[in-house]
Amino acid sequence: MFKEYNPLQESMFQVIDNHGKVINDKWMPKIEDKQLLKFYKDMLFARTADLQIVSYQRQGRIFTYPPNYGQEAIAAAAGVHIRENDWLVPAFREMGTMLAKGVTLKELFLYFMGYEDGSAFTKAKNTLPISVPIASQLLHAAGLGYAIKYSKKDEVVYGFVGDGGTSEGDFHEALNFAGVWSVPVIFIIQNNQYGISTPTHMQTASSSLAVKAVAYGVKGIKVDGNDFFAMYKAIEESVKVCRDGKGPVLIEAVTYRKGAHTTSDDPTKYRTKEEEEMWEERDPMKRMKAYLISKKLWSDKEEEKIIPQYKEEVDRQFIEAENYGPYPKEDVFKYLYADTPDDLKDQEHEYDRFLQWKNSKLK
Amino acid sequence: MVNAINDALDIKLAEDKSVIVYGEDVGVEGGVFRVTEGLQKKHGVERVFDSPLAESGIVGTAIGMAVAGLRPVVEMQFCGFIYPAFNQIISHATRMRNRSRGKLETPIVIRMPYGGGINALEHHSESMEAIWGHIPGLKVVAPSTPHDAKGMLISAIESNDTILFMEPKRIYRAIKQEVAEGKYTIPLGKANLVTQGKDVTVVAYGAMVREVQKAIVMAKEAGISVELIDLRSIYPIDKETIVKSVKKTGRLITVTEGPRTYGVGSEISQIALEEAFLHLEAPPARVAGFDVIVPLPKGEHHFMQDPYKIFYEIERTVKY
Numbered sequence: 001m002f003k004e005y006n007p008l009q010e011s012m013f014q015v016i017d018n019h020g021k022v023i024n025d026k027w028m029p030k031i032e033d034k035q036l037l038k039f040y041k042d043m044l045f046a047r048t049a050d051l052q053i054v055s056y057q058r059q060g061r062i063f064t065y066p067p068n069y070g071q072e073a074i075a076a077a078a079g080v081h082i083r084e085n086d087w088l089v090p091a092f093r094e095m096g097t098m099l100a101k102g103v104t105l106k107e108l109f110l111y112f113m114g115y116e117d118g119s120a121f122t123k124a125k126n127t128l129p130i131s132v133p134i135a136s137q138l139l140h141a142a143g144l145g146y147a148i149k150y151s152k153k154d155e156v157v158y159g160f161v162g163d164g165g166t167s168e169g170d171f172h173e174a175l176n177f178a179g180v181w182s183v184p185v186i187f188i189i190q191n192n193q194y195g196i197s198t199p200t201h202m203q204t205a206s207s208s209l210a211v212k213a214v215a216y217g218v219k220g221i222k223v224d225g226n227d228f229f230a231m232y233k234a235i236e237e238s239v240k241v242c243r244d245g246k247g248p249v250l251i252e253a254v255t256y257r258k259g260a261h262t263t264s265d266d267p268t269k270y271r272t273k274e275e276e277e278m279w280e281e282r283d284p285m286k287r288m289k290a291y292l293i294s295k296k297l298w299s300d301k302e303e304e305k306i307i308p309q310y311k312e313e314v315d316r317q318f319i320e321a322e323n324y325g326p327y328p329k330e331d332v333f334k335y336l337y338a339d340t341p342d343d344l345k346d347q348e349h350e351y352d353r354f355l356q357w358k359n360s361k362l363k
Numbered sequence: 364m365v366n367a368i369n370d371a372l373d374i375k376l377a378e379d380k381s382v383i384v385y386g387e388d389v390g391v392e393g394g395v396f397r398v399t400e401g402l403q404k405k406h407g408v409e410r411v412f413d414s415p416l417a418e419s420g421i422v423g424t425a426i427g428m429a430v431a432g433l434r435p436v437v438e439m440q441f442c443g444f445i446y447p448a449f450n451q452i453i454s455h456a457t458r459m460r461n462r463s464r465g466k467l468e469t470p471i472v473i474r475m476p477y478g479g480g481i482n483a484l485e486h487h488s489e490s491m492e493a494i495w496g497h498i499p500g501l502k503v504v505a506p507s508t509p510h511d512a513k514g515m516l517i518s519a520i521e522s523n524d525t526i527l528f529m530e531p532k533r534i535y536r537a538i539k540q541e542v543a544e545g546k547y548t549i550p551l552g553k554a555n556l557v558t559q560g561k562d563v564t565v566v567a568y569g570a571m572v573r574e575v576q577k578a579i580v581m582a583k584e585a586g587i588s589v590e591l592i593d594l595r596s597i598y599p600i601d602k603e604t605i606v607k608s609v610k611k612t613g614r615l616i617t618v619t620e621g622p623r624t625y626g627v628g629s630e631i632s633q634i635a636l637e638e639a640f641l642h643l644e645a646p647p648a649r650v651a652g653f654d655v656i657v658p659l660p661k662g663e664h665h666f667m668q669d670p671y672k673i674f675y676e677i678e679r680t681v682k683y
Contacts, residue, residue: 198388
């Protein structure tokens with residue numbers, strides 16, 4: 001596959017078209033109907049949750065949130081392949097993979113409500129927290145890859161970044177390190193066309209983002225990120241490469257951020273309605289749904305029936321998060337060091353004395 | 364303050380062809396806080412533009428431009444994202460003049476919103492000015508009002524040194540103030556005596572000035588007279604204004620948002636000890652952040668300085 005879709009040839013790997021029709025039989029993955037339906041429903045759940053969160057934010061019930069809307073197929077396909085012991089190194093727009101790893105919606109809610117507890121990911125094995133400084137996390141992915149190779153484990157690292165992140169030095173250093181060490185890392189660029197307001201062509205003069213792999217001597221492929229089947233297959237092949245000790249791999253997943261960068265952003269300032277409509281045709285959910293309907297595996301009716309159930313589940317976890325309670329003062333201090341310095345303990349005690357004084361004043 | 368900064372940039376762009384404004388999303392969108400809104404339209408895409416997403420790249424290229432005679436004013440989108448540029452600042456921007464024995468200059472202004480109190484995600488709330496104040500060759504300033512922001516930014520752009528211009532984003536839109544039209548400057552390195560008082564000197568800057576003003580109301584009710592100095596410039600430090608005030612009041616409190624240890628407050632206290640030791644009636648006190656990571660919004664109130672924390676320290680110091 002990596003020969004056939006060599007990034008120097010400027011082609012994009014696709015399996016289905018915008019109408020859900022298979023256009024690439026050779027690479028159509030073999031997935032059982034039942035499983036396929038589960039993957040779709042997982043994506044649908046992620047989209048339902050994502051849209052709900054944006055509405056919670058508008059109601060003032062959470063703070064800034066970066067929506068996944070329109071990019072669900074990428075995180076979902078990674079979520080299908082990622083194993084319990086594989087490492088997830090997220091940026092901040094990979095809900096589907098996080099849920100697949102065992103991160104709960106409640107945890108994501110807590111995080112975006114402003115509790116660090118939402119980053120603990122208590123049930124998700126080998127999952128790093130959300131990384132806000134752009135692209136910095138990819139070096140951790142390379143380091144994890146080294147540790148895996150060193151301890152001869154059969155694990156793969158999934159490292160995510162956005163198109164804007166490919167401009168940061170850390171992106172290049174990570175690819176270089178991973179290439180030199182030949183470690184089992186799948187770097188996935190979610191190219192959603194914009195770094196906040198800046199379009200990809202203003203981030204790079206390269207003809208694609210996948211082509212950057214060539215210079216680092218690693219396998220690369222440009223994939224239609226709104227085509228679940230293509231993403232499924234590309235990641236499946238990348239996992240094989242990594243488990244054979246021939247990693248890393250760089251995947252450019254071409255997609256579109258249908259929503260805003262975060263809920264603080266207003267995309268109407270920098271993109272047109274025509275462009276949004278063009279990408280609407282390529283929506284990953286619509287395309288997969290069209291395929292499923294054509295195979296009589298799914299229907300609008302079933303979808304209408306299931307969405308309220310999903311909404312209910314999202315609401316249930318949201319309300320649990322909303323009732324999480326006050327932020328314990330101790331939590332400000334206790335996680336910084338394995339062995340808290342005395343001076344920091346003194347600062348906490350001094351704060352206790354201040355709070356006592358303040359309470360007496362407020363009485 | 365957003366408008367005042369925009370105005371300062373507009374004035375300098377119009378007046379001086381060597382001024383170039385760039386950074387992440389500053390062009391088409393006008394910055395995530397809309398500080399540079401409209402400037403690209405007015406002054407053209409060659410002079411006000413969106414850069415690739417790379418802070419080291421932004422500052423590093425600014426050094427090249429500056430050495431070649433331009434005056435780049437670059438934006439770091441948030442205080443927590445400046446660190447990729449740390450190397451370019453500490454290894455080159457602040458060293459070119461010294462290294463070339465005065466032949467090369469780096470007249471760069473690095474604008475950066477800083478500070479907490481806006482319910483932001485991680486890396487969006489820090490006040491790490493002590494790190495910057497510690498770097499030889501760098502000037503570090505932080506305005507507390509729209510009026511000061513405009514005058515100080517114009518001075519910064521006209522300066523031949525590299526200046527970190529820290530903008531207290533918490534009060535970006537919080538203070539409404541008439542700002543004089545047209546060009547005026549406020550010299551960098553000069554503090555502002557905001558309120559005269561006789562019992563205790565409080566030194567603050569940026570968003571903390573307003574918090575101290577609230578504490579002053581509480582102190583007044585308790586019969587305590589506070590002298591408030593807005594430091595304005597973290598480096599260089601206006602020793603003269605601080606020392607004169609401390610000699611008068613005999614007491615000093617510093618109010619800063621950043622972590623306490625090795626902080627700006629420590630440096631100012633040391634100045635008081637060195638220059639006004641015999642006038643002191645109480646140990647210099649620090650109201651500062653704990654030595655912790657700024658908690659996410661639900662825990663941020665534990666970390667932020669509020670008027671109560673400041674008044675608590677005022678009362679303790681005066682009663683010492």
